[in-house]
Amino acid sequence: MVTVETLFFELLQVATGQLDCLTRGPEADEWKQLHELSKRHHVEGVAYHGVMRLFEFGLRAPQDVSLDWMADAEEISERNELQKKQPAVVRFYSDDLKQLRQIESEGARYISRFTIYELYDVYKSGQLDMRTLMDYFFTLQMNGDKYETLQGGGLLGRVGIRRFASGMMWLMAHTLLLPEQAMPFQPLEAEGRYLLSDMMGHQPRWMHIRHRWAWFQF
Numbered sequence: 501m502v503t504v505e506t507l508f509f510e511l512l513q514v515a516t517g518q519l520d521c522l523t524r525g526p527e528a529d530e531w532k533q534l535h536e537l538s539k540r541h542h543v544e545g546v547a548y549h550g551v552m553r554l555f556e557f558g559l560r561a562p563q564d565v566s567l568d569w570m571a572d573a574e575e576i577s578e579r580n581e582l583q584k585k586q587p588a589v590v591r592f593y594s595d596d597l598k599q600l601r602q603i604e605s606e607g608a609r610y611i612s613r614f615t616i617y618e619l620y621d622v623y624k625s626g627q628l629d630m631r632t633l634m635d636y637f638f639t640l641q642m643n644g645d646k647y648e649t650l651q652g653g654g655l656l657g658r659v660g661i662r663r664f665a666s667g668m669m670w671l672m673a674h675t676l677l678l679p680e681q682a683m684p685f686q687p688l689e690a691e692g693r694y695l696l697s698d699m700m701g702h703q704p705r706w707m708h709i710r711h712r713w714a715w716f717q718f
Contacts, residue, residue: 522559534561543631545572551569617661671692
């Protein structure tokens, strides 16, 4: 069964050029859910780019949803044009998506270098979302093997974040089709599914906090 959540990830894959089309066309109410998911994960602009790319396959959102989504994307683009200084990670985005990346809201955790340590801090704060994953996705795509040197090497094992890092690789492959050659760590599905469940709100967060302590038991 292809769920709305799966369609959401596929829509982002279409937007980033990792996928041509969705597995199936969303129903009218599912388009609304996709729009809401994109807002919750702060990727409205990027997701709308995916919506536009689906036109050639005859997949169109209902007019009211499409107009609201387009307005969101245009507002993001206008805000980016007025922004004097863009976050450094924007330079890794493809040209057609640079103006569609949503700026961090007040109080949001901003990642400057995108090391796995900073990513873990974002996860601990409960702010892990698809915008964060997409930032990391483009960072890894552009830097490849060179990015591994930023991760701390043997220090990872000592501080107990290696399993988290491996879970992140699985999560990014699952949600954004990150290719294996761009992964600085081996993917680990069991940890990745915990991260996915937490990020998408499938289970109470306290269960994931308890699981997180296991990452440090070696």
